[in-house]
Amino acid sequence: MFTCYNTLGIPVKITDRREADRLITLYTEDFGRIDVVARGVRKISSKLRSGVGWMRLSEIEFIQGKTYKTLTGAAVRDKYTSVNGDPQRTEAAARIIGLVEAAVRDQQPDRGVWKLILSTLERMDSSPANDFRVEYHLFFWNLMALLGWKPSTSACCYCKKKLPEGNLVFIAEEGGMACPGCAPSGQGFIPVGADIAAIINLFYSGKNAVLAKLKMKNAHAARLDAMEEEYLSIRTR
Ligand SMILES: [Zn+2]
Numbered sequence: 001m002f003t004c005y006n007t008l009g010i011p012v013k014i015t016d017r018r019e020a021d022r023l024i025t026l027y028t029e030d031f032g033r034i035d036v037v038a039r040g041v042r043k044i045s046s047k048l049r050s051g052v053g054w055m056r057l058s059e060i061e062f063i064q065g066k067t068y069k070t071l072t073g074a075a076v077r078d079k080y081t082s083v084n085g086d087p088q089r090t091e092a093a094a095r096i097i098g099l100v101e102a103a104v105r106d107q108q109p110d111r112g113v114w115k116l117i118l119s120t121l122e123r124m125d126s127s128p129a130n131d132f133r134v135e136y137h138l139f140f141w142n143l144m145a146l147l148g149w150k151p152s153t154s155a156c157c158y159c160k161k162k163l164p165e166g167n168l169v170f171i172a173e174e175g176g177m178a179c180p181g182c183a184p185s186g187q188g189f190i191p192v193g194a195d196i197a198a199i200i201n202l203f204y205s206g207k208n209a210v211l212a213k214l215k216m217k218n219a220h221a222a223r224l225d226a227m228e229e230e231y232l233s234i235r236t237r
Contacts (some may be wrong), residue, residue, distance in 0.1 A: 002063040007031060008077060009060050010117060011052060012101035016042065024052060024062065024071065027100050027117065032108045034063050038071040051075045055084055055093055057118070082125045089124050092132035096120060096139050103143060103236060112146045123208070133216045137224050138211055141203045149235050150204075152176025153197045165194045172230040190227055196220065 007024035012033075017023050020042040025035050041048045051074025052058045061073035083093045096117070104113060120139050124132060144150060156163055157176035169183040170176070170190045177197055183189065199220060202211065 002065065002070065003078070004063055004099070005031075006061050008057060008060070009034070010057050010097065010100075010121075011054060012097050014054060019184070020046075025101065026058075027104060027114070028060075028109070029111075029114050030109050030112060032050070032106050032113075033104055034062075034069060034107065036071045037221060038067040038074075041071070048074050053119075055080065055090070055097060058120075073201060078121075080125045083121060088132045092136045093121060093124060095136045099136075099140060099143065099232075103147060103232060104210050110146065113143065116142055116146060123212075127212060130212060133221050134211060134214050137199075137221070138203050140224075140228050143202055144231070144235070145204065147235075149175065149231075151200070151231070153200045153204075156182055158182035163194065163197055168192050168194060168197060168228050170196070170230075172227070172234045190223070191228065192223060192227070196223055196227075199224070 007028045007104050009028035011024050011026050011027035011172075015023045017037070020040045022038045022041045023035060025033065027033055038048050038052065040046050041052075043049070048071055052060060053076070054069070055206050057078035057080070058074050060071060062069045062071050083089045100113075101115060110172050116139065120135060124135050141151075145237040152175060154163060155161060156179040157171060157174045158178050159182050161179065163177055164179055167180055168177045168191075169180075170192045171178055171184075171188065172190075173188055177192065178184075178189075
């Protein structure tokens with residue numbers, strides 16, 4: 001006898017296997033990250049086919065075998081029509097889901113991470129035209145904090161003094177920013193202005209109404225991209 005499990009989940013990675021199967025990695029409400037085998041799901045006649053898909057919230061049912069979890073039932077439970085229909089929203093949502101796949105390795109449920117994913121996708125779906133890059137960066141830094149990797153963006157990570165207005169450096173390895181006096185020379189740091197520290201602090205303020213109206217400068221988005229890439233590679237290596 002196999003035990004049957006039921007939970008809500010969002011696919012973060014989908015890989016074709018054999019002729020008609022798929023290996024689906026989901027982030028779930030009750031089990032954290034799991035891999036399930038969806039047998040025959042690529043056949044037109046498959047009942048699972050319409051129940052689980054990219055960027056959809058699904059209720060899934062699976063059985064735990066000796067080696068694999070096997071998907072036995074799936075039904076879409078979201079109404080993310082805008083996220084799936086508007087290119088800007090789709091691009092930001094795809095980055096968010098890709099980030100969950102890259103950063104969350106734990107096979108443990110985490111209600112904070114689950115809520116962050118759902119609330120972000122729901123807000124993106126229902127909010128009027130917006131700069132959806134803000135949603136990605138907001139999600140990135142809040143996810144880092146939930147995973148225990150909140151960077152130091154108010155005090156220098158070396159001397160612990162309040163960061164000055166002006167030129168700073170971000171040191172991914174140290175998990176934060178440093179004042180010019182403490183900044184080491186050489187490789188491994190990214191120059192940033194006090195404006196970048198202020199943006200990240202705003203992400204941690206919970207002022208979502210302010211953030212919803214924020215339009216991000218291209219230079220800020222590019223600098224955040226560079227910091228996030230470096231930070232993630234160090235935290236997940
Ligand atoms: Zn310092």
